[in-house]
Amino acid sequence: MKKWLKYSLISLVILLLIGTSWFTYTFFIKEYETADENVDNIVDTDFEVELPDTLEGDLLDKNESTDKNVNQSKNESTKNQNSQGNNKETSTRNKEQRDTENDNSKSTNSKTQTKDNNKETKNQTSNKNELTKENDNDDQTVNNSPDESTNSEEESEKTQQDHVTAEDIKNRYRPTFQALQDQALAKLNNLVAYAYSEYKKKKENGEKVSYGYFYKKYKSAAKELEAKTDATFERLYTSLQQDLVENGYSKDEASDVKAYYNQKKDERESRMLSKVLDKF
Incomplete structure (x- = not known):
């Protein structure tokens, strides 16, 4: 026993x-003879992804809009200056006319109205001082307008620059990353579908089916496709990090994008394995 x-x-x-x-x-x-032109066409086809538009274009548009507002403000200030100048000329003409009338009156009634003329002269002097003060205030207001326009321009530019956040920059790249994910998944689906069609054809023709052949052939193709996908992602990811740094942000702001990509890559591999097991 x-x-x-x-x-x-x-x-x-x-x-x-x-x-x-x-x-x-x-x-x-x-070793197996795994060369297949159809598989190469699936794997070697480049991904059709484009980098998003640079931030400089959008910032330029915003600055152009700001310049228009500033120019409009300056034009309004110029109009106000012209209006103040016209008012000043009108006041001067009225004053000269009053002076002429007063001189004629003094020539006619110089002996009888001396005291009155002295009082009138004092009133004219007072009026002149008041007009001078008003004109000085108007000039000061006009002179302050360019400074206020400059301050408004600087505040507007600062607001526009502060408006571009790290999330805004990442959102520009999200459609591109999503396009890469979709194309990679489509390539994997095509690879699995082609592998199954080859397997089914061999079975129908009565040929010997070698699972080692299928494993090595399509495992190698899947790894090559994954490497090409990773290389394309790294190119996009590096561009994203560069844009973040150029706008005053840290490269680490893009870490969630890479984590999401790795998560989706694991999901693609699991989905492909599930499809292979279902079909074979």
């Missing part, structure tokens, strides 16, 4: 070793 158990265990170990050796040789060591 003990010898029988001993021989059974030895036989089981030998079978396991043979099976393991066969599996290792079939799937990892044995």
Whole structure:
């Protein structure tokens, strides 16, 4: 009884070793002719993705809008200056006319109205001082207008620059990253579909089906496709980080984008494996 158990265990170990050796040789060591033009077309086709528009274009549009507002403000200030100048000329003409009338009156009634003329002269002097003060205030208001316009321009430019956030920059790239994800998934689906069509064709033609052949052929193609996808992602990711740095943000602001990509990559691999198991 003990010898029988001993021989059974030895036989089981030998079978396991043979099976393991066969599996290792079939799937990892044995070389197969896996060249396939259709597979190459699926894997080697470049991804059609484009970098988003640079931030400089949008900022330029915003600055142009700001310049228009500033120019409009300056034009309004110029109109106010012209209006103040016209008012000043009108006041001067009225004053000269009053002076002329007063001089004529003084010539006619110089002896009888001396005291009155002195009072009138004082009133005229007072009026002149008041007009001068008003004109000075108007000039000061006009002179302050360019300063106020300059301050408004600086505040507007600062507001426009502060409006571009790190999230705004990342949002520009999200459609591009999504396009890459969609195309990578479509390529994997095409790869699985083509593998199944080849397997089905061999079965229908009565040919021997080697699972090692299918494993090595399509596993290699999937790895190559993954490498091309990663390379394209890194190019986009580097561009995103550069845009963040140029706008005063840290590269780490883009870390969530990479984490999301890795998550989706794992989901693609799981989905492909599930489809392979369902079909084969």
